[in-house]
Amino acid sequence: MVFGAPTPAKSEMLSGEGKRVGKGLLHKTISGATAAELRQRILDGVLPAGLALRQAALAEEFGISRIPLREALLQLEAEGLVRIAPHRGAVVSEISKKDVTEVFELRLLLEPRLLKWSAPKLRPQNYARLRAILAEYSAELRSNNPSRWGELNTAFHCELYSQAGRPRSLAISTNLMQESDRLTRMQLALTDGRERAEIEHATLVDLCEAGQVGGAVTLLKSHIENVQRTLQAFLGSRRRAPADDEAQAAQAHRSTDNKGNMR
Secondary structure (H helix, E strand, O other), rough: OOOOOOHHHHHHHOOOOOOOHHHHHHHHHHHHHHHHHHHHHHHHHOOOOOOEEOHHEEEEEHHOOOHHHHHHHHHHHHHEEEEEEOOOOOOOOOOOHHHHHHHHHHHHHHHHHHHHHHHHHHHHHHHHHHHHHHHHHHEEEEHHHHHHHHHHHHHHEEEEEEOOOOOOHHHHHHHHHHHHHHHHHHHHOOHHHHHHHHHHHHHHHHHHHOHHHHHHHHHHHHHHHHHHHHHHHHHHHHHHHHHHHHHHHHHHHHHHHHHHHHH
């Protein structure tokens, strides 16, 4: 596959223009700009799922060394957009709406029940751990470090359910959350879900601590359903975009033909 050349503005940034900028900052700017360009191509479908990203070709196209390119790919891996496989390098991730539906349907079956059983038994030490996790989670969200978002999200939910007394259900639920780690990071990184996640997590803790278990369970269901819904909408928009472009082109062609015939 031949990758399109960056726009002139991006070329200047990627080729190292800006002599007065400190070396470390410039390096971060190059890797960040590279990640932004590759992210956009993946989201636009220019780089389709399953495509192996050849580092040599990309480094040559962008006019950069492999070090900032590797950092850009690691950033995209943290966001769930690529996976770095041994002996294959970076490959554009494959995620289907069917995968999202299955994982979140199972989470909706298990997690509200676990919270219902666990919430009345949560102790001050559990609330202290929950608030510590939330503080760290907020810091990572604000520092734009997606590599830890999924891990901290799983830790938060596991602590919420820790007193349920259902070890097998908790183990299955934990496994599902770990499987959906990449999906969680995608949802937070690529939609407007970060602020909502922060608010809803804090409210879940407040409701449980106030003894409002029913309200907490209802909010948890809504919380999980929202993540599922926004992910499905996002994946659907990625698949529709090329078809929409073709349909619009065909419509424009038909309109031109009709005008010609009218003349």
